[in-house]
Amino acid sequence: MNIFKRLISFLEIKINTLTGYKYRVNFTSKEVHYLPNKHKNCNLDIMSNYQNVTKNSADYYIHSAGFNGCRWCYTSEDNG
Numbered sequence: 680m681n682i683f684k685r686l687i688s689f690l691e692i693k694i695n696t697l698t699g700y701k702y703r704v705n706f707t708s709k710e711v712h713y714l715p716n717k718h719k720n721c722n723l724d725i726m727s728n729y730q731n732v733t734k735n736s737a738d739y740y741i742h743s744a745g746f747n748g749c750r751w752c753y754t755s756e757d758n759g
């Protein structure tokens with residue numbers, strides 16, 4: 680991971696947090712991450728198949744589409 684990519688990832692998360700898109704849905708692992716509480720084990724930097732969404736969309740994925748909360752950053756919705 681080069682420094683430029685890390686910087687872009689950092690800024691992207693800052694902007695998403697400020698605009699309300701605080702959740703990241705990983706369609707590969709079917710997990711939802713909570714960006715303000717991100718953990719290095721989330722591996723957000725190397726994620727490729729994802730979308731940043733609002734709370735309403737995050738709730739939809741978790742409660743209606745079979746997704747799970749991340750065990751590191753979104754423990755309140757982690758179902759194992």
Ligand SMILES: [Zn+2]
Pocket residue numbers: 711712713717718720721749750751752753
């Ligand atoms: Zn996470």
